[in-house]
């Protein structure tokens with residue numbers, strides 16, 4: 001489970017600014033996906049190799065106006081789940097009465113606390129901190145978030161409070177593909193999980209209180225093993241109101257982080273909501289494979305089904321590569337297709353390329369359509385090699401690749417997707433300029449490799 005750090009403070013002290021600084025690096029993959037809704041409140045940050053979840057609570061202002069119940073609830077949940085709370089204050093404004101009130105409230109929750117004193121730029125640090133020493137919190141960290149200063153000190157202060165994330169299970173075939181089922185309250189997650197478990201299984205009852213645990217449920221379908229990662233599904237079916245109270249964005253994010261394939265469950269009657277799109281955005285941020293399942297299909301008229309299909313097409317064009325399946329968790333229909341889609345997504349996410357097939361594909365793509373001139377620059381693409389899996393990554397070497405038009409990057413992505421039949425997984429293309437893939441290689445090449453190398457170099461020169 002990803003440990004959680006909650007950012008709390010009065011409005012305008014700089015919480016979102018700090019949040020953006022901390023989570024910035026994680027946005028690369030989805031940075032320019034049109035149509036994708038970002039979540040400004042939840043992001044993942046890394047401390048060395050250990051990821052943790054940062055939650056910008058934004059709403060805990062003492063002024064509940066304009067904050068809907070669900071948001072306020074999410075703030076409560078964030079603090080309840082936090083390993084540590086960063087209480088942010090404003091050095092320019094000094095210590096305010098509302099700061100004291102918030103702190104009294106936070107103390108009641110018994111969480112470890114750090115006071116981050118922001119906006120210290122241009123001020124004397126010692127003097128700024130002294131003002132806040134009156135709060136009686138042991139750790140005071142000076143920050144200038146908008147200048148990106150002080151975050152190292154903050155991370156250092158956080159470190160001892162962040163429990164190390166359990167190491168991911170070895171990707172063992174015995175355990176099966178790790179599948180998370182996520183979705184808004186009431187879309188049918190519990191029904192689906194129970195249906196996949198089979199009627200005869202004993203369902204683990206309530207998990208209330210086990211805030212830091214997720215339940216892993218091994219299942220077998222059509223002779224294949226899966227490990228369902230469940231944070232909400234396996235439990236007694238709650239009444240709707242309770243369910244909404246229990247819905248936790250944090251738990252959803254933790255499931256996504258722990259899974260290999262994420263099934264995003266939608267209510268077919270309602271089409272794709274803002275919250276659904278945001279959830280898919282989180283899946284992409286974590287580069288996970290994804291299957292979109294429209295549930296309660298049994299309940300729909302022909303007209304409603306068409307409506308649902310149109311909504312999926314329009315609102316989810318940024319994940320056009322994800323498979324859509326139409327299911328009824330209640331009646332058990334479409335589940336075989338769902339699990340096949342999970343298999344395909346997993347196979348694509350773990351696809352291992354070899355360099356020669358990549359180079360042949362790159363060549364074919366290049367011949368089909370060459371990068372257009374951008375401000376007089378003509379980018380060149382020379383050779384490609386595999387860069388890893390989960391998500392599958394292709395590294396392309398060339399020159400002036402930063403001038404590659406976005407449309408050309410998309411063209412390449414679609415070309416590779418089609419060629420390698422990649423479905424249900426993000427695909428990462430990395431561009432590098434002016435590097436020789438053979439530089440620094442000490443081992444002697446075989447004859448075949450030498451011929452291949454000559455061919456690559458010839459082709460590269462031709463371009």
Ligand SMILES: Nc1nc2c(ncn2[C@@H]2O[C@H](COP(=O)(O)OP(=O)(O)OP(=O)(O)O)[C@@H](O)[C@H]2O)c(=O)[nH]1
Pocket residue numbers: 009010011012013014015016017018058059118119120121143144145146147
């Ligand atoms: N001088 C200075 N200004 C800052 C710093 N950090 C943030 N600000 C400014 O403070 C203002 C508020 O910043 P936000 O990050 O929006 O504050 P917030 O706490 O998220 O505010 P709410 O969303 O209202 O809760 C913005 O104008 C920022 O540019 C800083 O380190 N120094």
Ligand SMILES: Nc1nc2c(ncn2[C@@H]2O[C@H](COP(=O)(O)OP(=O)(O)OP(=O)(O)O)[C@@H](O)[C@H]2O)c(=O)[nH]1
Pocket residue numbers: 183184185186187188189190191192232233237238243244247295296297298299327328329330331
């Ligand atoms: N008609 C129909 N109803 C369904 C289907 N799947 C679930 N439901 C109903 O939808 C309601 C909510 O189902 P749950 O499985 O509790 O939904 P959930 O997503 O786990 O809800 P939370 O507990 O809020 O997370 C229940 O009344 C289910 O019977 C389906 O395929 N068809």
